Amino acid sequence: MRKKLLLLLSIVCLIGQAQAQNRTVTGKVTDAGGMPVPNASVIIKGTSAGTTTNAEGFFSLSVPPNARTLVFSAVTMTPLEIAISNKTEVDATLNTSESAMQEVVVVGYGTQKRREVTGSIVNVKGAVIANKPVQSFEQALGGRAAGVLITIPNGVLNSPPVIRVRGTNSISLSSYPLVVIDGIPAYTGDFSGTSSAGNALASINPNDIESIDIAKDAAATAIYGSRAANGVLFVTTKKGKSGKARISYDAWIGWSNPQRLPKLLDAFQYTDHKNDALRNAGTFNATTNFFALTNGPDGQPINTNWYDYVYRTGRQHSNSVSISGGNDNTRYYFSVGYTDQQGIIQKNDFKRISTLMNVDHKAGKRIQIGAKVQYSNDQNNAAVSSGSLGDAFATAGLGRVPLVTAPNISPYNNDGTYNYSGALIGVMGNKQGQVGFNNPVIQLEQNRNNSELNHLISNVFVQFKPLNWITLKTLYGIDYVFADNEQYFSPISGEGFSSNGSVSSFFGKNKRWVWANTVQFDYIFAEKHSVSLLGGIEQQKSNFTGYGLNRTSATDPEFKNIQGGWTTPNVAGVGIGEDYLYSEFGRLQYNFDTKYFLTASLRKDGASQLGANSKYGTFWGVSAGWEITKENFWSGANLDKVFSSFKLRGSYGKVGNIAGLGNFASLSVFGSGLYGGTGTVSFSQAGNENLTWETSTKTDVGFSLGILNDRITADVGFYKNDINGLILNVPQPPSAGLPTDIPQNVGKMYNRGVEVAVSAIPVSNKNVEWTTSFNISYNKNEVTALALGLDQIVSSTGGLENPSITKPGNPIGMLFVTRTAGVDPATGRRIFINKNGQQVYFQHVAPAGQFRFAFADGTVAPAVSSADAVVYKNTNPKFFGGFDNTIRFRSFELNALFTYQLGSYVYFGTNAGLRDQRFWNNSTDVLRKWQTKGDVTDIPKVFFGDNISNGSSFPLDINVFKSDFIKLRSLTLSYNFSKNILERAGISNARFYVTGNNLAILTDYPGPDPEVSSNGNGSSNFGIDRNTVVNQRTVTVGINVSF
């Protein structure tokens, strides 16, 4: 209807124009330096009529008598409006806009013009991450910034993405960057206490973000000293702009689906296959030990596709409204948002109500005050474990259950009741002890694992300028995350069965305050010497308190919350902790004639988590830049005709990391417990009073350039990051009996790499504009030293298997698997290669006179196990990046973002389970199993109970795959309604779009998605795909309107 109305209006408008007498206006468009600007657009204000300038910057345009103003615009230039009055010649001088090289970037405790930045900082505009079907903004950052690798670890809503800035920078601490939101270092990570995921950063409505600046090198990050080693993400939320109130409304609806699920055996295939395996094992018995089909209520054999019960099409929508405006003294931005998203797993939901208020006010010439209140209520829901949040082997894990459960049974008995037997799903017609773990339908329908986060981020600042060149500022901020967790396990569900039902409610209270006081001196000496000196003191205090109740054994099955009737009370979620960081810092910025730039930062940090002998550390960074285009020889060589800018930069510095270190990690302590109802005092943690920071010594050189008025820009950087004193929880021989591994500053590692980012606007005219940007990063990681006497760190997945190893001379987190050499065509036995390089033939059940493990000659061989594992493949992508294209044709715009990773491997552990020869259902791969002598295949002869030949018992090389991929991360087609039409309807902008996310993936990886991390943010156990819920493919339709 509205569309028709707009059309009508535009017709009326066109008729009006046709009736008048036109005249011709000519002119020339030049830039600030007097150079002609070709291809500039000249439009009569309030209409779509206009033209573009020719190569010499001239234009000629026929204008109607009622035309009053011309609007001049060009790429990278600030638009200009000039009144025509009676003139027939109108010249325009356009200034380079505050875009690209001119824009302001956040550098910590202040901002800097991009042209003056000497550190390595990437800027990502809020617009590119807005209106995406994500829960938190960083999920949409993938491929946007060189050197920044984003991995969406699983398909569970609101699980924090893995972010790596220039490689993995820690082994046992976090490699997650520091996130500073409007000057306040924010809580990051998963704050849900249940099986739902609760990313703290999801508190921010992505539509409220103005920009994100990602600082990568020592120069850019040193001002954050001890927290800078993993890079810093500066998030700036939207502020008001002078002018009348502007109202924006953004809404989208979307649908998401699981993609690339493994193909499984159906009931008929399963039954035959498992009976075959029983026969081979010699244990098939037609009365006591067999698999069989069971008829369902329709009289037909039950043939269950468990995906149908676990996965779904998730429906999602989001609505945001913002009002902003202001005058010369006061600016405001208010927004409210609501999003309700269903995940692809049943009962996995995310709902957020968010509000943001940003106000600032100039009280006279010298004082400026401001405040921000950002509040959100995030509801993270799940029925039960997804097995994807570090709990890969959870028997209830929804990533795993549909793969494991027999397809020849139903979740329901034929009378419609749930099919279960004790904690397990019932076997129906199978004569087996067990043909599945829990009944997922009971879990999904009965259980709850919810977490509600109330998240408040607020700050107030006062800025005072006693003199024009002195700025005093005090900023006080808080970040509160209150997590209300609720778990319920029904007495008839697997997890609740043994305790006759279990319910927990527990509260986690995270409170942080930050107070920063800074003084800044800005002075220009002798016109060309620009000096800026910053000094400051900052304190940050965080407190955590957790408490709650767990009750088991319901007195009536109707009781489903802790307030109901239960037999036992127990504590749940109890914990207490605090940390404190005290810092003094300074920064000197100098530039001569915006030609030579120097920056030096220094920060001294004291942290409560560290050892009594080593609480303080000093961090620093220096950098220099040289804008060559300002040199006479440059223009003398006429290079300034080509290059609008060309800047060399270099930096060096030392920063630290203690992200993720426990509050009391340095202390030796005794914990409490009970024995026979009385208290115990038990040696529970071995400390280290010399525990101190991990330090990163970072070197960065690079250049950035702009060609043709910055129509093409490029940034190239080389970096080297030497990390020393890596804190490792140095494992001791278990026979030493220590309660915990002792944290020590022992490891060494480096990351080296190259980053290239190129942006260009190949085509730009009135009708068509094409902007493109491409970035590629190469990173090489190598661990060079671990602890004395410790030559490797084996890291587990889900606590049950150890597929990862970190060993000096290799990148962190190599895959650690036992080698195989195919399947013996003569006998169908799996051939292993043991640690001595010998081939060992394995058959799960050995006939009399043979051995389970035997050499080729039939003699007995030592059992092959994970003790025979070798350091196998690298899990760190060598190359990664993104390729973004936007093509605008008149009012249509098409945007396509591709992301890619190359040069790494993933352990597809799920595949081991998919070929496990216990009762577990298998992938259709097993249909090509070895059956008769001479069969050449990769699937050995099947023996019921065999979990060794397939890698289920210990990791094997057959489940390691190349994870190279190119993904069409997002594809958006949008339509911008014509302005003059909208204006008459009181609308200033309206845009309609359709977006597809994860629409296509080009990869040889056999699993659902090579972009996966079963261990989430874990540094040393990356590149694992074990029973993880697959990623989703989402299509959204949306609209943006502003008034």
Next chain:
Amino acid sequence: MQKNILYISLAAIVLHASACYKSNLSPVPTNLISDLSAFNTKERIEGQVRATYAAMKNAGLYGGRYQIFNDIRGEDFSNDRTNVVTGFDVWNYTPSNSSTNSVINHWARAYFTINLANVFLDGMNEKGTTVVGDALSKNYQGEVRLIRALCYYSLLQLYARPYWDGNGSKPGVPLRLKGNTGQDDYALTRSSVAEVYQQIISDLDFAEQSLPLTNGSAILNTIRAHRNTAIAIKTRVYLSMRKYAEVITEANKIVSASAPFTATSGVTHALQADIANVFKPPYTNTESILSMPFSSNEAPGTQNQLGYYYGPSAFNGGNGEYSLSPTGIIANADWKATDKRRTLIITSGGKSYLSKYPTGGLFTDYAPVIRYAEVLLNLAEARVRSANTVDAKAIELLNAIRTRSDPATVFTAASFANSTALADAILIERRIELLGEGLAGTDITRLGLPLPAKPGVAAIPPSGQQYIWPISSTELLLNNLVVDN
């Protein structure tokens, strides 16, 4: 001017308020106790003694899994779940170096407990004894040395060749007697089996001399050690070493000369009239010499509970991990249907299950470590094997066990053709009486019998590699002085 004064004082306030709060940099945890003050009070010291018990009670150790591992190495249980987390590999004799839930975890838990004991003993020497006085200090040290002995004993049973093989000359386990609290070089070789046994005996002798005769209450006499506990455990240890004379010497200290057999000093251990009472709340009877207590807020934890392994869901909500093998001891014809011990077996879904641990929910039945019935059978067996005769007192002891539950069956010397027949009868009696209490495995290995064949599983001869567990792969990785089995 006034304005400037205002600005300066404001700036001063801000600077002052933003100064570093030193105390914030060294926060003291409010829910933990510093190592510096752990031996400052009697309460903390006794708390550490209890903590050592609690470590041994860990359901991965004597709170469940140690018993289960030994039970399922025998022939009386069937594995129904093929789950390695719940011992499938132990049952079919295939645990590997990296078997997390058996080989790795038991090793780590036993040594964690041993280290707690060692840290305690060191701390008592340095400070604790002066806090609590000599007498109490000796009591406490006796308790933790007894726990240390039980841990080393459990390690030897699983990871080392039996004592009979080379008279203890085979590799045992690393013998650690110093408390470890910080970074150090912890590489250490395996001591011989004999050396470890020697330490076990030395600890138990010390405990015998240091422990009080009684702890003053039924509960404390069951869940904490007293003198007779040390003696009782010694009968088990010596039996494993085939030192039958020593078994007899020790047992005689707590077994009266004639029936009804009781301990004549210290806690008056005796058989209960009805065996079922031993496995019922409050579990604190004079037959239970040492048991690990559980309650709703001291629950054994997931997949560790005796009742969860042995009870089917229809009975106690357990997972029926192991049913009683139809060809195992329940098939023994001499075990009469009227024997009261048959009431500790239930059937469900056509299978038989052990119901000694009936409590559902959190499965909080106490886990037995040693009870008086075993001591009597230890003594009986030692008498037979030391003299190789059809020993009259041995028959009397055997009858004490049998007739309690089956008054109609009374053995006489005529019941046994020779001493071997009597010894075999005692072994059968152990399998019946102590079923599901963690003795089957050691009874097989200490006698050098093959690990029995089971459906789908071949027997393992005493010389076989699978006769004992391999060493923890983590230990092999981090302690290069240790060699694998």
